[in-house]
Amino acid sequence: MSKRTEKTIVDIAEELKLSVSTVSRALNNHPNISTRTKEKVKKMANKLGYRPNAMAAGLRNSKSRTVGLVVPRISMFFPATISTVIQNKLHEHGYHVLICQSNDSLEQEIALAETLYSTRIDALAVSSTLYTTDFSHFDIFKDNNIPLVFFDRVPKDYKVKVIKGDDYLGGYTVTEHLIEKGCKDIVHISGPLTCNLYTERVAGYKNALRKHKIPFRKSRVFYQELTKENALLACEKIFSRPPYPDGIFAANDTTAITILEYCRKINLRVPEDLKIVGYSNDPRAEIITPSITSVDQFPAIMGERVANVLLDLLQQPGTTPQRYSEELVPIQLIERGSSAAPVSKPKTTVKKKVK
Amino acid sequence: MSKRTEKTIVDIAEELKLSVSTVSRALNNHPNISTRTKEKVKKMANKLGYRPNAMAAGLRNSKSRTVGLVVPRISMFFPATISTVIQNKLHEHGYHVLICQSNDSLEQEIALAETLYSTRIDALAVSSTLYTTDFSHFDIFKDNNIPLVFFDRVPKDYKVKVIKGDDYLGGYTVTEHLIEKGCKDIVHISGPLTCNLYTERVAGYKNALRKHKIPFRKSRVFYQELTKENALLACEKIFSRPPYPDGIFAANDTTAITILEYCRKINLRVPEDLKIVGYSNDPRAEIITPSITSVDQFPAIMGERVANVLLDLLQQPGTTPQRYSEELVPIQLIERGSSAAPVSKPKTTVKKKVK
DNA sequence: CCGAAAATTGCAAACGTTTGCATAAAATAC
DNA sequence: GTATTTTATGCAAACGTTTGCAATTTTCGG
Numbered sequence: 001m002s003k004r005t006e007k008t009i010v011d012i013a014e015e016l017k018l019s020v021s022t023v024s025r026a027l028n029n030h031p032n033i034s035t036r037t038k039e040k041v042k043k044m045a046n047k048l049g050y051r052p053n054a055m056a057a058g059l060r061n062s063k064s065r066t067v068g069l070v071v072p073r074i075s076m077f078f079p080a081t082i083s084t085v086i087q088n089k090l091h092e093h094g095y096h097v098l099i100c101q102s103n104d105s106l107e108q109e110i111a112l113a114e115t116l117y118s119t120r121i122d123a124l125a126v127s128s129t130l131y132t133t134d135f136s137h138f139d140i141f142k143d144n145n146i147p148l149v150f151f152d153r154v155p156k157d158y159k160v161k162v163i164k165g166d167d168y169l170g171g172y173t174v175t176e177h178l179i180e181k182g183c184k185d186i187v188h189i190s191g192p193l194t195c196n197l198y199t200e201r202v203a204g205y206k207n208a209l210r211k212h213k214i215p216f217r218k219s220r221v222f223y224q225e226l227t228k229e230n231a232l233l234a235c236e237k238i239f240s241r242p243p244y245p246d247g248i249f250a251a252n253d254t255t256a257i258t259i260l261e262y263c264r265k266i267n268l269r270v271p272e273d274l275k276i277v278g279y280s281n282d283p284r285a286e287i288i289t290p291s292i293t294s295v296d297q298f299p300a301i302m303g304e305r306v307a308n309v310l311l312d313l314l315q316q317p318g319t320t321p322q323r324y325s326e327e328l329v330p331i332q333l334i335e336r337g338s339s340a341a342p343v344s345k346p347k348t349t350v351k352k353k354v355k
Numbered sequence: 356m357s358k359r360t361e362k363t364i365v366d367i368a369e370e371l372k373l374s375v376s377t378v379s380r381a382l383n384n385h386p387n388i389s390t391r392t393k394e395k396v397k398k399m400a401n402k403l404g405y406r407p408n409a410m411a412a413g414l415r416n417s418k419s420r421t422v423g424l425v426v427p428r429i430s431m432f433f434p435a436t437i438s439t440v441i442q443n444k445l446h447e448h449g450y451h452v453l454i455c456q457s458n459d460s461l462e463q464e465i466a467l468a469e470t471l472y473s474t475r476i477d478a479l480a481v482s483s484t485l486y487t488t489d490f491s492h493f494d495i496f497k498d499n500n501i502p503l504v505f506f507d508r509v510p511k512d513y514k515v516k517v518i519k520g521d522d523y524l525g526g527y528t529v530t531e532h533l534i535e536k537g538c539k540d541i542v543h544i545s546g547p548l549t550c551n552l553y554t555e556r557v558a559g560y561k562n563a564l565r566k567h568k569i570p571f572r573k574s575r576v577f578y579q580e581l582t583k584e585n586a587l588l589a590c591e592k593i594f595s596r597p598p599y600p601d602g603i604f605a606a607n608d609t610t611a612i613t614i615l616e617y618c619r620k621i622n623l624r625v626p627e628d629l630k631i632v633g634y635s636n637d638p639r640a641e642i643i644t645p646s647i648t649s650v651d652q653f654p655a656i657m658g659e660r661v662a663n664v665l666l667d668l669l670q671q672p673g674t675t676p677q678r679y680s681e682e683l684v685p686i687q688l689i690e691r692g693s694s695a696a697p698v699s700k701p702k703t704t705v706k707k708k709v710k
Numbered sequence: 711c712c713g714a715a716a717a718t719t720g721c722a723a724a725c726g727t728t729t730g731c732a733t734a735a736a737a738t739a740c
Numbered sequence: 741g742t743a744t745t746t747t748a749t750g751c752a753a754a755c756g757t758t759t760g761c762a763a764t765t766t767t768c769g770g
Contacts, residue, residue, distance in 0.1 A: 006726095024726095028728085032749080053725085057728070059410045060754075118406055287642060288642045288643065374721075377718085383758085410757090
């Protein structure tokens with residue numbers, strides 16, 4: 001009746017007149033145990049409703065079979081998709097995933113690192129805050145040889161495994177695409193430069209301009225957190241007075257969508273008067289009218305790779321020093337209506353393979 | 356240089372010539388410890404880079420300070436938002452959240468229940484699979500007095516805490532809305548009836564029809580997993596030959612969106628020829644042209660409530676028997692273009708028609 | 711300054727596993 | 741039938757905490 005329901009291997013052992021060690025080994029399929037006793041033990045375990053206590057096991061051999069995952073937020077399309085994939089894959093291999101969100105707050109990220117360490121996670125994957133430039137709160141993991149992997153939002157000068165999108169190429173490709181479609185004055189709305197993925201996109205943007213002999217103008221680049229509100233503010237600035245740009249490269253799709261809606265309001269035709277390209281290929285980009293050209297970052301592939309690296313590292317004996325390495329996940333421009341050439345009637349979705 | 360970095364309270368105790376118990380108590384701010392030693396201990400803990408071992412503590416007092424969360428998938432808007440809220444809220448109170456996805460597979464859900472129990476989570480919140488009708492795999496939690504809460508996709512005859520949307524009202528409201536906008540032949544695309552949230556929406560649909568003296572026709576209701584592919588199949592059936600319906604109530608927005616796009620292709624005007632209403636108020640519903648009328652289920656509120664109930668139960672002494680209770684989260688119809696009255700006609704609130 | 715109450719600190723057991731080593735039993739070799 | 745290998749099982753320590761109770765120290769009334 002009361003809370004006496006928690007059966008342990010000791011109970012099994014007593015019931016069967018065996019030692020706990022034998023029971024433990026039997027349940028873990030240790031080769032030294034005869035098949036007969038294994039069967040007996042497992043049957044009894046079932047009968048008693050025994051459930052292993054992961055904490056006890058974890059304490060004993062300092063393995064929690066849990067890996068931590070820190071992302072800015074799980075309700076955003078891109079990290080959500082990655083998290084999904086990582087979680088499913090690791091689950092297949094018997095690992096739990098502790099998905100945590102920093103909410104883009106450095107403070108929360110630091111706290112998370114601390115408490116995740118406390119739970120003795122076996123590995124950690126993180127996509128950092130927009131504002132994380134000092135990564136020393138992850139030192140504990142490195143120092144204790146706990147596999148540590150960064151993805152998407154990765155550090156610049158912190159030696160660690162890294163899996164990221166090809167953001168330089170992305171920035172370059174988008175910009176060149178706009179130029180090829182006839183744009184001469186391209187505004188870029190970027191995230192804050194503390195996040196070096198944006199630095200790279202800006203670099204791509206600049207280089208594409210240079211290659212096509214279009215002067216780079218500082219005033220045509222905005223650095224801001226890529227929210228709807230900020231996008232509106234940017235719009236107001238951009239369209240407060242002519243000359244209006246003829247192309248906008250937004251570093252995410254929320255921003256691109258907001259701009260598109262703003263254009264509707266001020267009767268600016270897209271793509272005729274203004275071409276817009278977003279980033280990340282959010283599901284909304286495909287659905288809006290006109291549909292928005294965006295850059296697919298293949299979150300499923302990225303998640304898959306992160307999971308593979310984690311599993312790899314988890315397999316290795318604990319003492320192997322962490323090696324620094326960087327993996328690049330390809331990107332692909334998905335051409336849609338918002339950047340179509342005005343002359344030709346565009347098909348709804350044209351995919352152009354890059355790289 | 357090797358893995359000698361894991362400091363424990365024993366190390367602190369030795370360093371300070373204190374007993375481990377004192378150190379433990381000092382770190383936990385036990386009232387019996389003098390402030391002087393508390394300070395000493397904490398300082399030393401810092402100096403040594405001590406991090407508590409949650410597994411050891413957990414083992415000792417059978418509390419993991421972790422709660423489990425099982426949802427169909429975290430990449431869908433609705434569960435993602437709820438998960439976000441729950442996770443953030445519980446984190447504030449020092450709990451970890453183990454977010455797991457069943458991928459709408461009963462088999463996976465059962466496995467998850469098992470392994471989550473193994474980790475000795477302190478509580479569990481679940482939104483079940485579409486196909487879960489037998490919930491006995493959650494019995495372990497009830498039997499061991501581990502707080503168990505269901506939300507959104509909840510069981511019908513399984514006594515447990517439940518927090519759900521007002522799906523009956525939702526179905527009724529949508530249907531009545533369509534009727535008021537002039538629809539006489541309303542198709543309903545529902546999820547499978549194994550999930551009783553759909554049963555309730557169907558009930559709302561039926562009752563609204565009845566109230567407005569519109570005959571219910573079995574052939575006008577589809578029961579299917581609400582994917583894009585299935586939505587297309589339904590479209591093909593619906594529009595294979597006249598008479599076409601003049602209203603469609605889709606039980607999620609993915610379906611509504613797919614229908615809308617299908618209509619574009621076959622040159623059916625929305626809302627003039629056909630009115631469409633979705634469910635859940637996915638961000639995409641607002642963005643598409645025409646924007647889609649949908650039902651907001653206030654996922655943030657639902658998440659908040661789930662978190663509150665969990666925290667409540669976690670506070671209580673373990674022996675309190677689980678009480679059955681059901682909380683209803685309100686819904687709100689968000690009227691948009693896809694069900695607007697046609698502009699040609701003056702604004703009319705159709706009250707009574709023939710008969 | 712004594713003794714009792716109050717405030718601190720320490721001892722040791724417990725939580726449920728795993729695992730190196732020792733031992734016992736069975737199988738094999740001679 | 742004994743000696744040796746192989747195969748199964750058991751003992752006991754460990755993992756890092758927490759906590760009831762006992763022991764010690766401090767405080768303080770008189």
